[in-house]
Amino acid sequence: MGSLNDIGVAAGINILSAVGFLLVFAVVRIQPINDRVYFPKWYLKGTRSSPRHIGNVLSKFVNADVSTYLRFLNWMPAALKMPEPELIEHAGLDSAVYVRIYLLGLKIFVPITVLAFSVLVPVNWTSATLGDDEEGLSYDQIDKLSISNLGQGSKRFWVHIGMAYVFTFWTFYVLYHEYKVITTMRLHFLANQNRRPDQFTVLVRNIPADPDETVGEHVEHFFAVNHREHYLSHQVVYNANTLASLVEKKKGLQNWLVYYENQHAKNPEKELIIKTGLWGLWGEKVDALQHYKTTIEELCKQEDEERQKVISDPKAIMPAAFVSFNSQWGAAVCAQTQQTSNPTVWLTEWAPEPRDVYWPNLAIPFVELSVRRLIMAVALFFLTFFFMVPIALVQSVANLDDIERVLPFLKPIIERNGPRSVIQGFLPGIALKIFLIFLPTILMAMSKIEGHVSLSGLERRTASKYFLFIFVNVFLGSVVAGTAFQQLNSFIHQSTNKIPETIGESIPMKATFFITYIMVDGWAGIAAEVLRLKPLIMFHIKNTFLVRTEQDREQAMDPGSLEFGSTEPRIQLYFLLGLVYAVVTPIILPFIIVFFGLAYLVFRHQIINVYNQQYESGAQFWPGVHGRIVTALVISQILLIGLLSTQEAEQSTVALLPLPVLTIWFHYVCKGRFEPAYIKCPLQAGSKRILLISSPYITADDIHIVSNVKREQHLMFAGGHGEGHAATGKRPDAEPERVPQGRIRAPGLPQR
């Protein structure tokens, strides 16, 4: 365990590096050349144009205005200045609520810290146990501030027990209040949305096959009978993989056409000759403009043919449909009710908004879905507890002596000292690092296999999987040194009530480690986040070598979304650490507060200026966030019980037992009180009515490829989702009683 000095040094280093990052950021961000990296959101909104269009050549690249350097920290107040309603308007509710997670951390931990430092720290400090030992073993000062300073069976443990109750009830209060506020925000947000099409649309899956009717007719008849007064129209889902690849190809060609047209406009005399073969290196020489125009024309024809084929081919129709209703009431009714006596067919749920739909999963049959979930549950278990096994295998294969034996000709290289030590030192770490980088992707793939139909749902499922992994492998793994597999093995060979004891006992000893972890992973990580080093480099590389047209530039600066599935569980780790250590070693709390404060600042800046959400789920992730904090609370209570039961304070253990019971009960109360607002839509709010809806789920002129489809069968006529809208930042709102122009209905589509 480290002394206060050690921690001071570490803190100094980390503060310096964080400040360094922030300084670099402050300088880099005001350079015009980087403007598109640090303010992409404003470009996408169309309210900011490149500062490079004005001024002289130098000022296009470097900012020479000294006054801006003096005000280099003004992004911080600017980030805080935007009021919340405007923030919601600007960045969406998802993002606005996401930064509230950090705020929630501050709300929970600032009062807890004040209380812990005014009550627990003096109590710990004045306990003489560790100080009495003057014979040589020098105890660290941190231990004098922690619960370890109390002797076995000390009466002072009652103070800690009381504090555990106070902290728990404070957390209850803040969590409950926050859940309430965010639920209100969500309902307000949904009510204010001006006739969003998904508020009138229901996704119907597992439509049973009918021998006499097509899927479209079947849907129409079913809903016309069972929702007579509210059914408006429907759109079946088509499998149009071929069509989608044609569209994608056409887009690429059109981009080239734009490029050559620009070239031609700049220099009308120059003949633009390209070769038709591979990568323009071989083949016949043709005129570029002419070539692209004719190819695009051909593709258009092919597209039309393919479209006709898809529409007329019953095999291309998936057993899923989007059904629209003439009132929100009708849609709410349909989404919340069971349609037939067989609950595995005609499954209805609120349609995700068009950008949020995950198309490949729309047509999975009921039984297959449950088999998939079973397999993924088993896989998650093995991934969490045995992920070290394949990595250890890779590492053993990468053993240099083995390599030498198998490939003797490498011997001279390997036996030289330099490379040997480098490889020996790095290889094992690299295998692990690569795995950890790909982990969110792996977990996301698993969620996709589970068959959720919306991107937001996928993110939420990934987050809960990732939290499990972090809890087992980062938290428990650090506390009880050893891989999860070893832990599992030792735990199942241990008495049930010994497990919390074993973990609880090691908790105080790991405080220094976690303080360092918070500084390195938390502080420096957040500072690196604001600098956006990787996007900065990538943008300049792309801008220099690949960007030909405006469309290319927009793609190059695409800032992406907040990756909820991988960032949120990491925040949860700090909640867990804070709650676990609040009673045990309160000295860790200020570090967590700094993290939450800094992160709040940075992410508020990022969602204002950088990130552009791909979809808007209306803070549907909050029940998950709430649930994980409650889980962390229960874990912290069980570990405290374990710790105290090793301190010969049996009565105190009993006094703590009601805490986890109360916490679980609190969870159910909140669930019953608020969760329905995230799943259902109340009928009372459903008075909005429309007469005609142009479904954003269907227009035939804009088709997206659904990648990673194994059986190559799922795809549909899909407009209004994905990059198209994300890139332009437009909401796919459909104005009522008006078919938006520029959208051509595919002829022959079944429609009422």
Add this chain to the structure above:
Amino acid sequence: MGSLNDIGVAAGINILSAVGFLLVFAVVRIQPINDRVYFPKWYLKGTRSSPRHIGNVLSKFVNADVSTYLRFLNWMPAALKMPEPELIEHAGLDSAVYVRIYLLGLKIFVPITVLAFSVLVPVNWTSATLGDDEEGLSYDQIDKLSISNLGQGSKRFWVHIGMAYVFTFWTFYVLYHEYKVITTMRLHFLANQNRRPDQFTVLVRNIPADPDETVGEHVEHFFAVNHREHYLSHQVVYNANTLASLVEKKKGLQNWLVYYENQHAKNPEKELIIKTGLWGLWGEKVDALQHYKTTIEELCKQEDEERQKVISDPKAIMPAAFVSFNSQWGAAVCAQTQQTSNPTVWLTEWAPEPRDVYWPNLAIPFVELSVRRLIMAVALFFLTFFFMVPIALVQSVANLDDIERVLPFLKPIIERNGPRSVIQGFLPGIALKIFLIFLPTILMAMSKIEGHVSLSGLERRTASKYFLFIFVNVFLGSVVAGTAFQQLNSFIHQSTNKIPETIGESIPMKATFFITYIMVDGWAGIAAEVLRLKPLIMFHIKNTFLVRTEQDREQAMDPGSLEFGSTEPRIQLYFLLGLVYAVVTPIILPFIIVFFGLAYLVFRHQIINVYNQQYESGAQFWPGVHGRIVTALVISQILLIGLLSTQEAEQSTVALLPLPVLTIWFHYVCKGRFEPAYIKCPLQAGSKRILLISSPYITADDIHIVSNVKREQHLMFAGGHGEGHAATGKRPDAEPERVPQGRIRAPGLPQR
């Protein structure tokens, strides 16, 4: 452990006693004097009249027809003869499905027994381990038939593992099939019910207070706005305790009036003089007929006044209402959807049928409800694991030496040997026995505190609590001798994977005990059930001393309902024993089959001739039954893993691990596939429409006391539920477009 001989003897004794019971039953049931005890259901249906009205005096009491004695066993084929649709028509779906639980036992265990005896028994028998030991310790033959006969690490365990898989999959198949059949039966049953009022009615609870409107107006406005096209009428719930007690009093007086009128009719000359004081012993002498007529008239007036008072007093209105819709579709929509953005108010659910409503729980606020559930969960835990503590206290108080010290004058009595040994031997047992007799009542009271709104819901919750108790205290308590508290204590001080090992290891040794248990509790218990000794005695006592009028006689013969909450968990114990021992000691299986067969026969007879269900829930309990069998399956698998892991067969343990995972998965598949049919009503079926419904939830001429209401505040104008209908056996069907006659609407009741 017993030898085959011991078991043979025990079986012989039990078979003899069971046959004895059955013989007595066969003789007793054909005596005319007992006719109302053994065929009350037919009396209630009005299709059977007393055989005592015909023949001479002797034949009124004793059956002298010799031929009926020769056919004394013909009740058995008669019980099986009634086809199922007719049985449903006659006894209701609940009862018909209840006897299918026994049939399910036969379906699961007959093939398993055949397979176990043709495969496992030979494998166990030919293993030489226990037989080799010729030196003196003689092993029992039962052990030679059980898994214990295999040596440590024997290869033959693989046969048992294979069989565990076969048994599991067979159970899956039967369970799935049965769930499907019963779901179909339920939907068919509901569809065939001719416009049952509860199919159009939704129970609304937690109606928020409105400063400007009464509850009735508030409900009307809310539903008229939010369910414009379907809302028909509503009925608020009144608290009318005083009124109810008046009605009850009137009923008693009317019974006396009928009695005296009968007396008068028999002997018109005799003057009927009674005293008005206590029990007719003191006070003024008056003419009986006149006295009762005037008193009843007065009560009628008081009733009218009280009724007016209740209706006009806003404080008497509870925040709950029954809302009726003009179509099943409208009611289905309202019951399944969330009404407002606050999910704790305007809670809607399908109304239980009128007889099934548990009135006192209709008006519990949301927060209070969750507090109650928390307290009951904690109470259940303590009841299950610490129920021995108060009993041990009682027993220690009842210690004779202590009694002698406190009450020295009892010394001469206590010190005599006879009473001493009797009391010493019986007292501890009696305390436990009394507790066990009252246990279902205690559990039912706990369910009531939990706040369920229907009697069927209360029964279901009680059943699951009782199953937990039986599993912990009967099954585990017998396997690992010792109280649940001792077990809990030893378990939490034991390694997690040692718990199934400890239990699993003792399993084979307890086979003999459980075989005896099945014979005593199962066989003899069922035989006693058919004899109905207690109702037989009670009826004759009442008939002799208390019965004055026909109404009294009907009350005396009231057969009651099947007590689902206390009988079903006991059946589940047999499922558990069968599944646990199927692989371990198959010799137990024939005993279980005999139990299920006998019980099926007896209960089919009982529901045809005796029991009269108080309510009809449409087999809503099946998901619980299914869930508990699946739980038993998982328990059996875990115990088998535990047992095998003590037999030095590590690989086999691993080979069994997928079983519990698969079983849990199977549970979720069934839940998703079938459970909604027991909670929701599909919209497709909801095409029935009515124009006017006379709510059976409200008529003012028939009011019931709700007993056990602590705060004396819940009661309502309630007709059509409880004994009134139960006793006459009529369904509370309301014919459409017609207000049933004989029901007087209370004037001024809010109604649309």
